[in-house]
Structures are given as C-alpha cells and as structure tokens.
Amino acid sequence: MSGHAWLMWDEAVTGYDFGPDHPMDPVRLSLTRGLVRACGLDAAVDVVAAPSAGDSTLRLVHHQDYVDAVRRASLDPRGAEPAYGLGTVDDPAFAGMHEASALIAGQSVGAAEAVWRGECAHAVNFAGGLHHAMPGAASGFCVYNDAALAVARLLELGAERVAYVDVDVHHGDGVQAAFWEDPRVLTVSLHEHPRTLFPQTGWPEETGAGAGEGSAVNVALPAGTGDEGWLRAFHAVVPELLADFRPQALVTQHGADTHFEDPLAHLAVSLDAQRAVQASCHDLAHEYVDGGRWIALGGGGYAVVDVVPRCWTHLVGIAAHAPVDPESLVPAEWRDEVYARTRQLGPGRMTDGRKPGWEPWEAGYDPADRLDQAVLATRKAVFPLRGLLA
Ligand SMILES: [Zn+2]
Ligand SMILES: [Zn+2]
Numbered sequence: 253m254s255g256h257a258w259l260m261w262d263e264a265v266t267g268y269d270f271g272p273d274h275p276m277d278p279v280r281l282s283l284t285r286g287l288v289r290a291c292g293l294d295a296a297v298d299v300v301a302a303p304s305a306g307d308s309t310l311r312l313v314h315h316q317d318y319v320d321a322v323r324r325a326s327l328d329p330r331g332a333e334p335a336y337g338l339g340t341v342d343d344p345a346f347a348g349m350h351e352a353s354a355l356i357a358g359q360s361v362g363a364a365e366a367v368w369r370g371e372c373a374h375a376v377n378f379a380g381g382l383h384h385a386m387p388g389a390a391s392g393f394c395v396y397n398d399a400a401l402a403v404a405r406l407l408e409l410g411a412e413r414v415a416y417v418d419v420d421v422h423h424g425d426g427v428q429a430a431f432w433e434d435p436r437v438l439t440v441s442l443h444e445h446p447r448t449l450f451p452q453t454g455w456p457e458e459t460g461a462g463a464g465e466g467s468a469v470n471v472a473l474p475a476g477t478g479d480e481g482w483l484r485a486f487h488a489v490v491p492e493l494l495a496d497f498r499p500q501a502l503v504t505q506h507g508a509d510t511h512f513e514d515p516l517a518h519l520a521v522s523l524d525a526q527r528a529v530q531a532s533c534h535d536l537a538h539e540y541v542d543g544g545r546w547i548a549l550g551g552g553g554y555a556v557v558d559v560v561p562r563c564w565t566h567l568v569g570i571a572a573h574a575p576v577d578p579e580s581l582v583p584a585e586w587r588d589e590v591y592a593r594t595r596q597l598g599p600g601r602m603t604d605g606r607k608p609g610w611e612p613w614e615a616g617y618d619p620a621d622r623l624d625q626a627v628l629a630t631r632k633a634v635f636p637l638r639g640l641l642a
Contacts, residue, residue, distance in 0.1 A: 260360070290582075313387055424505060578603035
C-alpha cells in the first residue's frame with residue numbers, strides 16, 4: 253500500500269453545473285481544489301482521476317430507464333422529463349449532465365475500489381456525496397448517487413459489512429433508500445429535523461425493513477443546534493454503532509451545510525466542529541474498520557467561498573495524515589484566486605475561532621432538553637434492534 257491517501261479529482265467534475273441561478277455553484281469545487289493545493293497538501297496525497305461510471309456500475313443503484321432519461325436530458329435539456337426529477341427547479345437539466353454526473357460517480361466508485369484493494373487506506377472525493385439521488389429519480393441537486401454507488405461497489409467486491417455515516421445538514425435519504433432492506437449496510441444520518449428541512453424524511457422511527465430492520469439510523473436535530481449539541485449527538489450515536497458493527501469499510505459524507513453561514517439550512521455549526529467530526533471519523537476508521545478503510549465524500553454546502561473550501565481542505569488534510577492547523581492563515585494566493593473568480597474577499601484563517609467541546613452522553617442526559625430528546629428518540633428506536641442498550 254502506498255502511504256498516501258488518494259484525492260480523487262478530474263477538473264471536468266466542475267461541469268456539474270445547474271446554471272447561474274442555482275445554489276450549487278461549481279466554483280465551490282474549483283476553489284476547494286485550489287485551497288488544497290495552496291495549503292501544500294498535494295505533496296501529501298496522490299491526486300487520481302478515476303474513469304466515469306459506466307451503465308453497469310450505475311445500475312448497481314439506479315434503474316436503466318432513469319439512466320436513459322438522464323442521457324436524453326443531457327442531449328436535449330429542454331426535453332427533460334419531470335417524472336424522473338429532471339428539468340425541475342432543484343435539478344434543472346443541462347447539456348452534458350449525464351457525463352458530469354457519471355464522472356463524479358466514477359470518482360467515488362474509484363475511491364471505493366482503491367480503498368478496498370488496499371491501494372490506499374483513505375480516499376477523498378469532495379465533489380461527491382450526492383446523497384439525495386434516488387434509484388429512479390434525481391432529487392435535491394443530485395443526479396447519480398455516488399455515495400450509494402461507492403457502497404454498492406464495495407458490496408460487489410465482497411464486503412459483507414459497510415457503514416455509511418452522513419453528517420450533511422440534510423437527511424441522506426437516497427443512500428438510506430438504496431439499502432433499506434440490506435443488513436450488510438448500516439446507514440447513519442445526522443441532520444436537521446425533517447419538520448423544518450428538505451427532504452422531510454429522516455425521522456428516528458425510520459429504521460429499515462425486512463432483513464434490514466435496524467440498519468438505518470436517523471438523528472433528527474432541532475433547528476438551531478450548535479457545536480456542542482452537534483458533537484454530543486454524533487458521539488452519543490456513531491462510535492457505539494461502529495464499535496458493534498465492525499464494518500469492513502466506512503463511507504462518510506461531509507456536507508458543509510451544517511455551518512451557521514449556510515443559506516439553505518438552520519443548524520449553527522462552526523468550521524471547527526465540522527473539522528472535529530472529520531477527525532473523529534478518521535479515528536473511528538482506524539479504531540473499528542478493517543485496515544482503516546475510509547472513503548470520505550463532500551456533499552451540500554452553499555456558502556461557497558467562506559465555508560466549503562476550508563471545510564473540505566481540512567477533510568483532505570485529515571485523510572492525508574497532514575492536518576491543516578486551524579490557526580494557520582489562508583494562503584494569500586488563494587485569496588487572490590477567490591477575488592478574481594468571485595469578486596468576494598475570502599476568509600482569512602482556517603478556523604472560525606471556536607474550540608468546541610461536548611458533554612459525553614455517558615455522563616447523563618436531561619429528558620427536558622430538546623437535543624437530548626432527539627438523541628434519545630434515535631437510541632430508543634434503533635439501538636435495541638441492534639442488541640444495544642437504548
Ligand atoms: Zn445538504
Ligand atoms: Zn489514517
């Protein structure tokens with residue numbers, strides 16, 4: 253095994269572009285790539301471009317008639333079919349949509365293959381994490397579900413237990429749906445409560461079905477949850493599940509839209525807490541996952557200058573075993589690039605200046621506290637199904 257983590261990157265992923273009025277501006281990907289480079293991390297990773305996902309790979313999760321519909325919309329955006337979620341406000345069709353989406357999916361699948369085969373212990377695809385795409389429809393800015401495809405490819409390669417942990421502010425509904433009845437895949441999603449946010453799913457009572465009963469875990473956090481609550485919830489649920497499940501590979505989704513500056517959601521998490529969760533996912537991979545196999549993906553994040561590039565640069569640094577010091581200054585040449593591309597001033601430091609801690613669940617909880625009620629609802633709904641104490 254090479255000592256380096258893999259950073260999956262092909263410049264053409266920036267072709268995933270729903271147009272100038274859409275919040276998912278691909279500049280967030282190019283600025284992240286630029287900040288990774290400016291922070292010197294290229295020396296600590298292998299930068300690899302994997303091939304696009306072909307139809308046989310896409311079919312691990314998606315229906316062929318949907319893939320065909322994406323291809324038609326890609327050639328003729330005006331003919332996009334809303335029955336497949338295409339040509340909608342969230343997922344407007346664009347020329348080259350199939351190619352850009354399949355390329356992003358290919359990066360996550362390639363990351364999964366490399367980690368499974370031991371070519372690297374960790375791989376990052378920050379262009380991925382498109383967790384809302386359904387087997388037969390686009391949804392929530394997501395066309396092909398690269399996260400689910402990475403998991404499905406691991407199963408195809410022989411994995412018997414794969415854990416998926418999703419800390420995007422939105423519920424990881426597409427990945428949950430793909431493995432709803434599959435006990436080989438444990439999906440865990442921490443997100444803002446469905447009462448106040450798209451996609452209005454991710455209730456604690458959603459726990460899987462059939463042989464997969466107990467394999468879906470949902471933590472629905474009250475709007476306004478900040479660093480301490482977010483970290484407390486993560487640590488009250490995720491480590492215990494992974495310690496018990498002992499996955500052979502861990503796939504994590506690191507949507508940056510939990511941040512207090514994010515315009516599309518209502519949690520109040522800082523960059524520093526996001527970084528702390530990234531580091532915890534890395535630690536958990538080494539502690540509970542065979543070979544430390546870890547595939548880390550991006551996701552949502554619509555504060556495209558202030559938040560997303562710093563968040564995912566930290567993720568790359570952590571996966572590369574070359575963590576970026578939060579106190580360090582943002583490199584001036586990157587701030588120049590930001591100004592040239594966006595006419596905005598980039599952030600000055602790699603931190604929001606927080607040093608978040610949390611009260612461990614084991615120390616006790618308050619049944620009158622809304623955050624604790626959310627954690628308790630999750631533990632009560634699913635822990636007994638897994639033979640764990642609620
Ligand atoms: Zn999101
Ligand atoms: Zn490591």
